[in-house]
Amino acid sequence: MSQTPGPRPDVLTDPAVESLLQDTTPWLSCEECFERMDTYAEAAVHDPQHLDEAMTAHLRGCSACDEEAQSLIDLLRAS
């Protein structure tokens, strides 16, 4: 896996995202993570500029969801 440093996408200026990032517990619950996983995986495959910081933070700390997301991404890449 290669991390691509680059300009921060516009999505971070979204008020909803900002309020989420300002939360004292920015990590999503696993339930919320699963709800967003399809979108996250699609974006990871089709829109490399897309960055979902809350998802990234959760996946960094939750290996169960991380594996799930990776296999979903692999699946989408293979299709």
Ligand SMILES: [Zn+2]
């Ligand atoms: Zn999780």
